[in-house]
Amino acid sequence: MFIQGKVKTYNATCGFGFIAVDGEVKDVFFHIQDVPNSSIEPKVGENFKFIIAEDDGKFKADRIVRLDIQSVSMDRIAAKPSGSKKSTASSRYHKGGHTGKILIGIALIIMAVGAVMGYGKYQDYRTTEQLKAQQLIIEQQRIVSEQREALGDLPEAILSEQGQRNLAAETYNTNKPRSEKISASIDQQNGVRLATTQFKCDGRTHCSQMSSYEEALFFLRNCPGTKMDGNNDGEPCENDSRW
Incomplete structure (x- = not known):
């Protein structure tokens, strides 16, 4: 076409x-x-x-x-001037011209x-490229959702514009271990902003194994099998005299 x-x-x-x-x-x-x-x-x-x-x-x-x-x-x-001479052609010439028209038509x-x-191939190529782009967007959204679940329910107020850009960059870099996450949250009970630190789930479950209240809070919210919140109020290690 x-x-x-x-x-x-x-x-x-x-x-x-x-x-x-x-x-x-x-x-x-x-x-x-x-x-x-x-x-x-x-x-x-x-x-x-x-x-x-x-x-x-x-x-x-x-x-x-x-x-x-x-x-x-x-x-x-x-x-072109109308007075120019018209050329004449023989019947043999006309037959050849007719054959030429048929060949041209074919x-x-x-x-x-x-x-x-x-x-058609060009349209298929464009469709394939569009599908690839859509699949990439869906995969990125899935990775962002998984990281948000791993970090817990964080208030949007603590995610600054720079923090959101950093989260998107970390999501795109899929080579980083998913077990290492940046924990940045606000203690909803005490209204205390926690410092941004790096923790990872490594099998520890008790308060005596924690080095800080922030670490205990991270393990309670993100790691399975912890035993640091006896009254289930979301606040770990309340009887620990170290903090």
């Missing part, structure tokens, strides 16, 4: 350029060897009609028709079929 666009850029030294198509984000590549009347250098803004063809896994413009040059040629034909049909197939 033929589409129409305008020459956006052309590099005369390298012999290639790009065509802008209305409604399309990506420009279409073209090479001078596929341009008819290549002795006339393509100009920026020139109208091309072409089909999308695949070449070594990449898409390019093929079967290019130079609409502006074609219109100029038609104008010259229209301006060639056009083959070109149309190839254009439809090439355009």
